[in-house]
Amino acid sequence: MNSLHYMSILIILLISDLAIAQTNYISGVVRSSGNNQPIAHVEITNVQNDASTLTDHKGLFSIPVKEKSVTVLIFRHLGYETDTLNINKIPNEPLEVFLQEKVSKLTEVEVFGDANQNSTLLKTEITRIDLEKTPFQDIGSYLRTEPNMGGIRKGAMGIDPVIRGFKYTQLNVQINGGTKIEGGCPNRMDPATAHIDISDLQKITIYKGPYALKYGPNFGGLIRLVTNELSFNESYETHLNMMVGGQTNYEGYKSRLNVAGGNKLLAYSLSTNWNKYGDYSSGNGETMQGSSNNYSLKGQLGIQPVAGQKFYVGYDRSWGKNIDFPTLPMDERNDNTEIYDFSYLGTGFGDVVHFIRAHIYNSDVNHEMDNKSRPFSDTVVAISNIHAINTGGRFAINFDLGKGVLEAGSGFERISKDGTRSKTMIMQPNMPVLYEDLWNNSLVNNLGLFAEYQYKTSRFDWIASARLDINQGNSDPMTRYSMKGDTIFIDANTKSNYTNLSLSAGATWHINDHQNLAVAVGKGVRSPDITERFITLLPVGYDNYDYLGNPQLKPEANHELDLNWTYTNSRLGNLTTGVFFSFVTDYISAVMVPTSEVKPQTKGVLGVKRFINIDKAYLTGFEINYVTPARKYWDAAFSAAYTTGINPKATRYLIESGQVTGEETINNDPLPEIPPLEANVAFYVHLLKNQLSPGIKWRMVAAQNQVSKAYYEKTSPAFTTVELMVTYHYSNQVTLYGGVSNLFNTNYYEHLNRRIVGSLSPYLEPGRICYLNLIINL
Secondary structure (H helix, E strand, C coil), X not given: CHHHHHHHHHHHHHHHHHCCCCCEEEEXXXXXXXXXXXXXXXXXXXXXXXXXXXXXXXXXXXXEECCCCCEEEEEEECCEEEEEEEECCCCCCCEEEEECECCXXXXXXXXXXXXXXXXXXXXXXXXXXXXXXXXXXXXXXXXXXXXXXXXXXXXXXXXXXXXXXXXXXXXXXXXXXXXCCCCCCCCCCCCHXXXXXXXXXXXXXXXXXXXXXXXXXXXXXXXXXXXXXXXXXXXXXXXXXXXXXXXXXXXXXXXXXXXXEECCCEEEEEXXXXXXXXXXEEXXXXXXXXXXXXXXXEEEEEEEEECCEEEEEEEEEEEEEEXXXXXXXXXXXXXXXXXXXXXXXXXXXXXXXXXXXXXXXXXXXXXXXXXXCCHHHHCEXXXXXXXXXXXXXXXXXXXXXXXXXXXXXXXXXXXEEEEEEEEEECCCCCCCCEEEECCCXXXXXXXXXXXXXXXXXXXXXXXXXXXXXXXXXXXXXXXXXXXXXXXEEEECCCCEEEXXXXXXXXXXXXXXXXXXXXXXXEEEEECCCHHHHHCEEECCCCCCCEEEXXXXXXXXXXXXXXXXXXXXXXXXXXXXXXXXXXXXXXXXXXXXXXXXCCCCCCCCCCCEEEXXXXXXXXXXXXXXXXXXXXXXXXXXXXXXXXXXXXXXXXXXXXXXXXXXXXXXXXXXXECCCCCCCEEEEEEEECECCCCXXXXXXXXXXXXXXXXXXXXXXXXXXXXXXXXXXXXEECCCCEEEEEEEECCCCCCCCCCCXXXXXXXXXXXXXXXXXXXXXXXXXX
């Protein structure tokens, strides 16, 4: 509560210092004049007071204005002609603004598909405003509330995203122009999303399916995290952004300070974040371990020596300290991550070449874990130190070809990983400390070539892409030794080489001014990751087994079909529906290894499993999203989504008294760790000319009874949570976001939450939380 106390004092001081006359707001929606669809991320600037904002994923905006003067609003978007709107009197109804698509095919855009935001794929856009409104301190916490998404939760931070049942390296997660991060923990307590502070994000774009091939090998989906972007100005400007947030129950705070500015030649941004949280109480009053301490520093510098030629360099340093992971054998003690990147964006090459982009990066993760908070640490103290490096780059050129636009280029990624685990026998002080190699100098290289072609007619948008990846992997011999130095396991055949071809194509049919029908087909091929190739006798799976990597695995391929239909009407709203079917060949699973070949090395596990390919697996599901049209006093939204997956022929190992006694074949066994059916309803009211906007959200999650018998997956009960929230635009400089999440103090857990280590108890979610976020822009 101390953080809330200090924050309240700060709010009072700021309000007293920044008090100005009451500010009025103009709100509305921005649509494409070609198909009437809302346009996300339109930059809107009020020339009168220099206020600016972005439209959200529904195309909605709200911007402060002065009451007794002419208002001039400028609407800018990369894919549309800039438009200027002069307003003599603040309208009583929300504005409806239409932008004309640019005649030139494409400038450099950060979205997949056409610049008009009418992609053939069902995608999700999350804006900075969406993120600022929430109490979430972790990117994965937010993502799992999106339709057909989930998150595997193992501790206080690092919730691992899931899209339509695809997870881990089946997803392509990247930052800005393509930077990737390889976590250190074998149990993925530090996925890529854990190394980026949620407060630094400008937007998140999510593509579902194996389609966005120009951004890298894509098997099940793409998550693009875009941090705050540099801005070049006509004259020198400096801006300050500050955020501080606090909450009850999950007691703690998050904070951010950013200074940015520049002129035509130079742009810069400096920011720092500090987040600290303690344990929390679940809905039934049970105390759950959830402490975390994270802080970061970030700097970016941009130079534009001549118009259209921009160079960027960035540095990001983050630290994690004493983060609880009660569902894993170890907690995170220290994490030290550094990211360097350099980018080039060139435009203005003439009428044929639209842009040239280059990006290189290096991410360096030093990760330390230990079991000192576990009951069994009085017998054996284990400390793991891991060093993971991901180095890569991407080059692309976008130009006219025939009647369409071709973007072609190449990308490279190099992942290296090594580390040791020390074991000290507390009860046997004369025994020497045992040091084990965790990753055996693992190395994976991937070189990719890609091309994407887009073509438009009056009624159709077409897109096709192809990607060729050459993947190579190697490590030192996979070994494990006993405390006495005896060989338990060794495999020296660790080399692997793959050549993967991925293809996709799609089309959008503009049926009329209100309806669009889109179809996409794709084949995304993924090489096995470092864990699947080189892990050596560690319990990294959902089930209770030590796992062995298999360097001789085959790549798995996702053959997917997506069908989406949208209906947009200025009076009735926007309805989007989609269905998909995925047929995966050479699906990577695991089978038990006889104890005569290798014995488990982790106390309490049932045996050893080794990664293998199975013939096939199926996934299918649907999504529905509806948003009301822009209203003066209210708006609402609804979404529902569901995915199911099947392994046609699975093996279940029979267990009696903690021992495997046999096996049986299960036909059509559900794939493990797939979120259940979920629906969300939100309703917002706009008062005081949009200065005050309270709202309410219902999240309804069904029971998950479709669980894997082969993995002994547990069912999970249904639950409903309600959240109250309010937005208050005090002035151009000050905005307050507050609310109460889990209003009725429901005791629940997500289906993908892991069990507390050493028990069958699930990792429960927090009970009622009251939160408040203060945003200051100067």
